[in-house]
Amino acid sequence: xxxxxxxxxxxxxxxxxxxxxxVVYDLLADLRPDVLDGEEAADFGRWGSWQYTxxxxxxxxxxxxxxxxIDWEVGDLQxxxxxxxxxxxxxxxxxxxxxxxxxxIQEYLAFTEMTLQAFIYQTLEQFHIEGLLSPRYYNRYTLL
Numbered sequence: 001x002x003x004x005x006x007x008x009x010x011x012x013x014x015x016x017x018x019x020x021x022x023v024v025y026d027l028l029a030d031l032r033p034d035v036l037d038g039e040e041a042a043d044f045g046r047w048g049s050w051q052y053t054x055x056x057x058x059x060x061x062x063x064x065x066x067x068x069x070i071d072w073e074v075g076d077l078q079x080x081x082x083x084x085x086x087x088x089x090x091x092x093x094x095x096x097x098x099x100x101x102x103x104x105i106q107e108y109l110a111f112t113e114m115t116l117q118a119f120i121y122q123t124l125e126q127f128h129i130e131g132l133l134s135p136r137y138y139n140r141y142t143l144l
Contacts (some may be wrong), residue, residue, distance in 0.1 A: 003130065006108040010089075010123050011132065017070075018080055018143050024059050024072040027052055032115050035059070035074055059094035060084075066095060078143040079136055083122055085118050 003011060027047045028036050032054060035041050043054040048062040049058060057074040069091055071084035093102045093116075124141060127133040131140040 003126070006104055007123050008128060009104045010120065011127065013083065013089060013092065013101050013128075014080075014143070017085055018078060019071040020070050021077050023050065024052075024061055024070055025077060026072070027061060028054075028059055031055050040115065056098075066126060067091060068095070073140075076131060076135075076142060082121060082139050083140060085124075089116060100129070 007037075025036070027050060031045075031047060031052075032041055032043060035054060035057060038057075040056045040100075041054050042056075043052075045052060046064070046085055049064050051064055052059060052061045058071065059074070060069065060071040062069050069084070069087055071081060071087070073081065075080070089102075092099060093106060096102060105116075105119070108114075109116060112119075112120075124133060128135060128141070134144055136142055
């Protein structure tokens, strides 16, 4: 694996984000197991400290205290949407400006004048080349 420090920082954030998708799975298992079984639904509400919206086979949750966003489409817990991941990283940079990984990424972006979205999309492709991700279909990857 030949990731540089900034790519490694993004990879660590990605690992955490993908692991956090378990929250969405747990919510669905508790409130709407039919969605986990392949049924589509439309629902919204609150579950503990999470606001949720279910649309079809996708569920988006937001922590009411921190604003942490997690978006997952039913299926493989290792699979994620790259746009949802960009939203998560934007939240992290705003919520925790002292985060070491986030700081490294922000310094890199300031130096290169890249947008965060362009950096993330480019780096996800690098992760694919390195064998860390597998593209699934438009805008989605599976963490290997």
